[in-house]
Structures are given as C-alpha cells and as structure tokens.
Amino acid sequence: MGKLYGYAGRILRLDLTHRSAVKIELPYDMARDFIGARGFGAKILWDEVKPGVDPLCPENKMILALSPLAGTAAQSFHRTFAMFKSPLTCGYFRSTGGGFFAAEVKSAGYDAIIIEGRAEKPTYVWIHDDDIEFRDAGHVWGATVDGATEILREETDKNARVLAIGPAGERLVRVACLVTDDYRTPGRGGGGAIWGSKNLKAIVALGTKKPELFNEDLFRELVKEQIDVYKRSPLFDAFHSLGTNSVVYQFYTLGHNPTYNFKNTELENAEIWRTEVLEKYVIKHYGCFTCMIACGKKWKLTKGPYAGLLWDFPEYETHWSLGSTCGITNLEAIAYANMLCDKYGLDTISTGAIVAFAMELYEKGILTDRETDGLRLRWGDGDAMVELVRKIALREGIGNILAEGTARAAEIIGRGAEKFAMHSKCLELPAYDPRAAKAHGLSYATSNIGGSHMIGWNKYEILGMPEKVDPLTVEGKGVLAKRVQDQIAAFEAAGWCAFAELVQTAGYGNVEKTMEWMGKVLYAATGIEEFKDPGYIWLVGERVYNVERAFNVREGMTRKDDWLPERLQKVPFPRDPARGQIFELDRLLDDYYAARGWDAKTGVPTRKKLEDLGLSYVADELEKLGKISS
Amino acid sequence: MVEFLGYAARKVGRNWLWVEVNEGETLRDVFLKYLGLRLENEVVEALMNAFMRGEVRVAVNGRVVGSLDAKLNDGDKILVFPIAAGGDTCFEKMF
Incomplete structure (x- = not known):
C-alpha cells in the first residue's frame, strides 16, 4: 500500500450534537475498494448506520462524498454525492448534484464529510481549509435558499461555495432537497429533511489546496483525449446548446x-x-x-x-x-x-x-x-x-x-x-414510462433508492446508443438492466456526471472504451494499480450496487419491495409507440435476479455473490441477522 | 406525415411535410422519391448519410427503425431527429 495521490486524503466528521469536527485519514483500502463518491457513501452508511434507525433522528447520517478527480482538470467529475437513509423510502439513498461545491470541499482538503447528530439550534458549518466553525444560523432559518446563501457568503467569504436547505427542509418535507449556490441540487429522496431534522441550514466551504497527482503527464494526456472526444461527440452540441x-x-x-x-x-x-x-x-x-x-x-x-x-x-x-x-x-x-x-x-x-x-x-x-x-x-x-x-x-x-x-x-x-x-x-416515479422501455422500467422497480431514472438510465433503450435495443421486448432485459446499473454505479463511484459520461460514450461509440479511459485517468490521478484494469472498475460498480442492496436487505426489504404501481402492470399503454404494452413485473424480476446472482424468491444477494465481490463481511452480517443462509 | 426535429428541421426549413406513399413503399422511397422532390438533394443526402452513421434517427409511429427498408402504411407518422436536438455544428459537419 502506497501513498494516495489525487485524493485529499481526509474525511471530515461533523458531529452536530457535540459541535465537534474530526479529521480522519482516508483509508487506502476504502479508496481502492470503492473509488470515491457514491462508493464511499455506500460503504460508510453500511458501516455506520444501524438498521431500523428513524431517518429523521440524530442517529441517521448523511455522507457527502466526492470523486478523487474532483477539483482537478478532468472534465465533469466535480459533483457532490449525498448518501443517507431516506425519510421517503426508509432505505439507502444516493442523490447527486453539480455546481462548484464539491471542488471547493476538495480544495479545503476533504474527500467526504460525515454529518451526524443534531444541533441544539439552527446551525451552519463554515469550512475554511483546516478551520471548521459551527455557527449560529438562527438569522437565516426560515429563509429561502438564495436569500440564505447571499447572507452566509457575506459573513464568511464572497468566494465561498454553499450547500443549503430552504424552508421545505426545515419543515421536514419528505421531498425537500439540498441546493447549491448555483441551484444544482442533490435533489431526490428527502436529503433536505435530513438536514432540517439536524438543525443544519448550510455548509459553506472555501479551500486553497490542490490535489497532488500520481502521473501529471499521463493525466494531462488523458484529459486532452477526453476534451477531443467530447468535441467530436454527436451529443456535445445538443447538450451544450440546450442541455x-x-x-x-x-x-x-x-x-x-x-x-x-x-x-x-x-x-x-x-x-x-x-x-x-x-x-x-x-x-x-x-x-x-x-x-x-x-x-x-x-x-x-x-x-x-x-x-x-x-x-x-x-x-x-x-x-x-x-x-x-x-x-x-x-x-x-x-x-x-x-x-x-x-x-x-x-x-x-x-x-x-x-x-x-x-x-x-x-x-x-x-x-x-x-x-x-x-x-x-x-x-x-x-x-x-x-x-x-x-x-x-x-x-x-x-x-x-x-x-x-x-x-x-x-x-x-x-x-x-x-x-x-x-x-x-x-x-x-420520474419521466419515463416503464411500459415503453422495459429494462429502464425494471431499474425503477429494482433500484435501491426506489423509482429513480438515474440509477439505471438505459441509453440502449432510450437513445438507442451505443447500440439499439428494442425497448418493448422483455427477453434479455434482466441482463441489460444489471449491466447499466453496474455501469452507472462504477461511473458514480468515480464521481462522474451521467450526462458527461453519455457524451463521452457517444463520442467513442462504445461503453468499454469509456470505462477503459476512466480507469486510466483514475490511475494517473491516484496511482492505485487496480484502477488500470477496466474489469476491476466494473467489479467496483457491482460491489457498490450490492452493498447498497445489502443495506436495504438489512432494513427488511425483499422482492416484494421491487414493485411498480398497478396501473403500469395492468393498464395497457394507450398511445404509440407502446400501444397495448404493460409492464411484466414478475417475469422481468425473475430474469433480473438470475442475472444478478441473487436469490430469486427473496431478491437478496447470495453469500457466494457477496464473497465474489469481496464483501464477505457484508455476508457475515446478513447471515447473523438471518437474512441469508450460509 | 414527416416531422423533423432540431437541426434537421432547421436544415430542411420546416417542421412538417406531408407526403403520400403507395402501398409497399419504404422509408427509402420517402427520402429519395418524395423528399427529393421537395428538398434540395444536398439536404436529403446529408440526412440519409447521417442516418447511416447513426447521428440522425428515424422513427415510424414512435418506434425507432434500424433500416430505411422499413415498409410504410397509410397514416404513418415519420419522425426524423438527431440523437439529441439543439445546436447546429453537428449538422454542419455533415456537409
């Protein structure tokens, strides 16, 4: 085990109850096994949030985690990932938003922030490099996000970056979100209510550090390649002009x-x-x-x-x-x-x-x-x-x-x-109909965070890229849904933006090349040998997905929770092009669990699957709780 | 009806065109025979080439087709669209 390059190398633990801030060295194994961002969140939540905890109580935690490439010259890896037990789903949740906040937190010297406890009164946290202050937020409690952001920047630093909640989060609205100073939102799952329950109005960050890279020349070359591929991608111009x-x-x-x-x-x-x-x-x-x-x-x-x-x-x-x-x-x-x-x-x-x-x-x-x-x-x-x-x-x-x-x-x-x-x-459920795109719908049903379009956004069915798959057929959709979920989990463990990954994949014409590039750029930044192997990056994606699933299993979720509303299962789609289609839930679930190597009756990962993914400790705990057999 | 989206519509100069097709005719006929009569050859050719390269998609009644040999019926709605609409430069590169 060598030195960790690329990463800031520290995790910040904010205990709001005791107003304490502890800086923890980033464990090498966690970086190697989970890369960062969504991966870190899944791992820390599994380790630290006990089953059955009320999502809105002080014992629940939120993990804000970043890419090892955050704050570097790599394009589009600068997102904030928020992982927590959701007050909406009562299960594992991951939410993500862009902007500048993540890069600023990295510059301040942190790869992740663990937020725990509950402040006695409305509070905001001012992170300025190594200095951490818990400050009174009584004067901005009740204010809209934009108003609070303006005031907090005035009293900290006008160049600081802010992640805040608004009145909805304070009122524990279960669909409340976190909002950055430039209105990018880790939006889904009720993260805003978690902050509201902790009396946390905002985190304000400003940093001056720069990550040290393992191989600057190789990194620069790979970023140049990324920019060239973006430019030639058939999606670049459309996304640039209209998003x-x-x-x-x-x-x-x-x-x-x-x-x-x-x-x-x-x-x-x-x-x-x-x-x-x-x-x-x-x-x-x-x-x-x-x-x-x-x-x-x-x-x-x-x-x-x-x-x-x-x-x-x-x-x-x-x-x-x-x-x-x-x-x-x-x-x-x-x-x-x-x-x-x-x-x-x-x-x-x-x-x-x-x-x-x-x-x-x-x-x-x-x-x-x-x-x-x-x-x-x-x-x-x-x-x-x-x-x-x-x-x-x-x-x-x-x-x-x-x-x-x-x-x-x-x-x-x-x-x-x-x-x-x-x-x-x-x-x-979001803006796609499962009856009109079956693998995509299967991801709605099986997603560890509930009806999300992002957990398994199926570019094969929806955009017909990198290769076209008929969205209305059922055959093979278990394998396809799993493949896309694992892909996205890998890209998000690296903290990459889903739109940007899409642009790069369209530019290359296949996902494999994108995964290979990502592995290389992660290696160039961090020096972690395993990242050079695209097969390993795929494995990390599947590992992250299974830890998230295990979290939900520990909370009591099973196959019965992999569900879609009756309207989608029984009422035929009324217009072209999916006229007459329904969503064949049971058949698709059987296919999916087989592809995942999970128990078909319960939808729970098997011990063998968990061990294959290097997750024996997860299997041991599930066995202890009687969720899986030996 | 043939509907164009994004830069395809801009290049064609209109959003919709109505053409009458005969029994058994294909998408290729629509492009070569009918659109060829109403649009500049350069535009039709560019659209067909972009389709071949996968940069422009064609859907019939909302279902994306893989080939211009797809047979058509009376009343079919044809949609010609870039993978994602918006912007001009990708289309300009086709010429």
Whole structure:
C-alpha cells in the first residue's frame, strides 16, 4: 500500500450534537475498494448506520462524498454525492448534484464529510481549509435558499461555495432537497429533511489546496483525449446548446415523458417542447466546475403573469413533472414553479409528481374543494400547480399531507387514493414510462433508492446508443438492466456526471472504451494499480450496487419491495409507440435476479455473490441477522 | 406525415411535410422519391448519410427503425431527429 495521490486524503466528521469536527485519514483500502463518491457513501452508511434507525433522528447520517478527480482538470467529475437513509423510502439513498461545491470541499482538503447528530439550534458549518466553525444560523432559518446563501457568503467569504436547505427542509418535507449556490441540487429522496431534522441550514466551504497527482503527464494526456472526444461527440452540441431540453419533445414522441400521472393519453400542445420554442427563453449558458459541456441555462420570461423571471431553466424531468404529467403546457408556469422549488429547496421531480397525483384525486372526487381550501386542481392548470407547490413547501393546508410524498399521503387520504400514487419504494416515479422501455422500467422497480431514472438510465433503450435495443421486448432485459446499473454505479463511484459520461460514450461509440479511459485517468490521478484494469472498475460498480442492496436487505426489504404501481402492470399503454404494452413485473424480476446472482424468491444477494465481490463481511452480517443462509 | 426535429428541421426549413406513399413503399422511397422532390438533394443526402452513421434517427409511429427498408402504411407518422436536438455544428459537419 502506497501513498494516495489525487485524493485529499481526509474525511471530515461533523458531529452536530457535540459541535465537534474530526479529521480522519482516508483509508487506502476504502479508496481502492470503492473509488470515491457514491462508493464511499455506500460503504460508510453500511458501516455506520444501524438498521431500523428513524431517518429523521440524530442517529441517521448523511455522507457527502466526492470523486478523487474532483477539483482537478478532468472534465465533469466535480459533483457532490449525498448518501443517507431516506425519510421517503426508509432505505439507502444516493442523490447527486453539480455546481462548484464539491471542488471547493476538495480544495479545503476533504474527500467526504460525515454529518451526524443534531444541533441544539439552527446551525451552519463554515469550512475554511483546516478551520471548521459551527455557527449560529438562527438569522437565516426560515429563509429561502438564495436569500440564505447571499447572507452566509457575506459573513464568511464572497468566494465561498454553499450547500443549503430552504424552508421545505426545515419543515421536514419528505421531498425537500439540498441546493447549491448555483441551484444544482442533490435533489431526490428527502436529503433536505435530513438536514432540517439536524438543525443544519448550510455548509459553506472555501479551500486553497490542490490535489497532488500520481502521473501529471499521463493525466494531462488523458484529459486532452477526453476534451477531443467530447468535441467530436454527436451529443456535445445538443447538450451544450440546450442541455436536457434537447430531448423533451423527442422523448414524448418516443413514448416517454408520460402524461396525466401515467395515464399517458395524448397531450394536446406538446409541440411547445420543440427545441426551437425552448431555445427562445435561453439568455445564458453556464456550466459546473471544469465542464465544457456547460449544460446549464438561464431562462428569462417576458410575458404572462410570471414575466420578469430570470432563473435556472427547468430540466427535462422538470418539464415533465411540473408540466406534462400534470397536463400542463404553460412553459411560464413550469419555469416559475421550478424557481419556487429551488428557493424553497424541493425536489422538482417528486413535487410535480405529487401535484399530478393530487390532480388525479381531484378529478376522481377523492379530493374536493373542501380539502384543497378551494384550490381547483384541474389538469392543465399551471396557476393551481404553482400554488400547490408553495403549499407543499410550507406544509400549508392540503400541502401538509402532500409534503409526506405520494405513498404516505395516499395512506392518510385513503378512499382508494393509493391506486393513483405512482411510486416505487415510496420514491415518486420520474419521466419515463416503464411500459415503453422495459429494462429502464425494471431499474425503477429494482433500484435501491426506489423509482429513480438515474440509477439505471438505459441509453440502449432510450437513445438507442451505443447500440439499439428494442425497448418493448422483455427477453434479455434482466441482463441489460444489471449491466447499466453496474455501469452507472462504477461511473458514480468515480464521481462522474451521467450526462458527461453519455457524451463521452457517444463520442467513442462504445461503453468499454469509456470505462477503459476512466480507469486510466483514475490511475494517473491516484496511482492505485487496480484502477488500470477496466474489469476491476466494473467489479467496483457491482460491489457498490450490492452493498447498497445489502443495506436495504438489512432494513427488511425483499422482492416484494421491487414493485411498480398497478396501473403500469395492468393498464395497457394507450398511445404509440407502446400501444397495448404493460409492464411484466414478475417475469422481468425473475430474469433480473438470475442475472444478478441473487436469490430469486427473496431478491437478496447470495453469500457466494457477496464473497465474489469481496464483501464477505457484508455476508457475515446478513447471515447473523438471518437474512441469508450460509 | 414527416416531422423533423432540431437541426434537421432547421436544415430542411420546416417542421412538417406531408407526403403520400403507395402501398409497399419504404422509408427509402420517402427520402429519395418524395423528399427529393421537395428538398434540395444536398439536404436529403446529408440526412440519409447521417442516418447511416447513426447521428440522425428515424422513427415510424414512435418506434425507432434500424433500416430505411422499413415498409410504410397509410397514416404513418415519420419522425426524423438527431440523437439529441439543439445546436447546429453537428449538422454542419455533415456537409
């Protein structure tokens, strides 16, 4: 075991209860076995969060973890990964966002931050290289993210980077998120509520350190190759000019972007998502730390009741969640609600999905004007959607119930509401219909974090790249879903941005070359020999995925939790191109567990599988708990 | 109906075109026979080449097709689109 290059070499443990900050040396084995970012989060959560812990109690922890390449010249590896036990799913969670915060934390000298305990009163943490201060946040408690960020920068350093929660997190809204100073969000799973439960308003970071690389020349050469591949990628120009807005209308026509809470009937006026319409709102392009793709856009609204807005644009998922799944084609209302979500600190995907759920309940008469305080939740009404977003953020009226997320809200409301709660493991489903892309849908069902599009975003089915796979067939989809989940787990253990990986893979024309490049650049940065072997990087991806699964197994999850709503399993898809399709859950699960080497009856990893992945200690604990046999 | 997205639409100069096809005709016929009559040859050729290279996709009734030999029926909706729309430079490189 040699010196660790590339990494900052330290983990920062913040105990909010005792206001203590401890710097721990990064263990070499953990770096080698889990690379970083999502990998570190999975490992630390497994080691430190006991089963059965209430997600909103001081014993739960959040791990903020970074790539070993964060803060270097490598493109697009500068994301913040947040791992925690979710107040929404009550299981393992990983959430990620871009911006500049991660690079700043790395510059301050940390590869990960473990947040534990609960502060006695509202607090923010000021990290300035080796100096850590726990400061009173009483004056910004209750403030929106943008307002609090401005004040905290004034009283620390104007160049500092901030990760904060808004009023939604403070009120323990289960779909509240963390927001960076440039409105990039580790958005899903209720991380904002975790901070709220810990009385943590923000972390402000500023650093001056620079990581030492193992082989500077090789690293420089590989980054040059990366830039060349980005430039020649057929996706680069589209993502640079419009970000994820480049695919909104296209995906609708290909059977994704489900409408009306997954009833998925035709949406009149869907043409407003054509690129020539969306690009008219763009006034500025911007990117995350060292990312030439610069997929971020600023939108300006000049007409209608929301005129004057100048804010971060709605992403693909947000056009769907605050738009098409609510039957809304009012772009100005979508942009305004997106801004409210950023200011209040709400996950736009879950929030919009909750609004769609409420609109369907209103349509069915399960919710009436009496319960909604007179707010008429009609499909397509952008103004009603905006008002409901505000009510959810502030837990006002019906918003107080909906702030619990669709699954819990359905239980509270009763009267058959659960039929219309479109979630998996209590995480609201995002902007793809499992009936129209079976391996992608299988990832919704089996994902360790619930209904997420990112855990197994199936480029083979959705973009037909690097090779085309028929999205409607069932055969072979277990293997495909596993392959993509492991790929993404490997890329995210390295802390890479999913869009950027897509751009690079499109440039190379295959995933293998991308994985090989990533292994080499990790080796050049860190000096860890194993990273040179792309087969080893794949193994790490599968290892991370299995540790995450084991965490959920330890919490009591089994095959029964790998589930999708009845509507997707029983109601045929009503429009082209997936007309007549349903989601064949049981058949697909059997295929998936076989591909994973997990027990088909329980969906639990076998001892052999865990041992093959170097996870004997995980197998031992699961055996001790009676979750697996020897 | 043939619908174009992103830079494909910009190059063609319109978002939609309606063409009438005969029984048994294919996508290739649409490109060569019908679009060839309405658009500049250079544009049709560039679209077909980009399709061959996988930079432009074609879907019939929302299903992406792998070959221009796909047979068409009356009322089919054809979508011609880049992998992701937006921007111009990729398309410019086709010429």
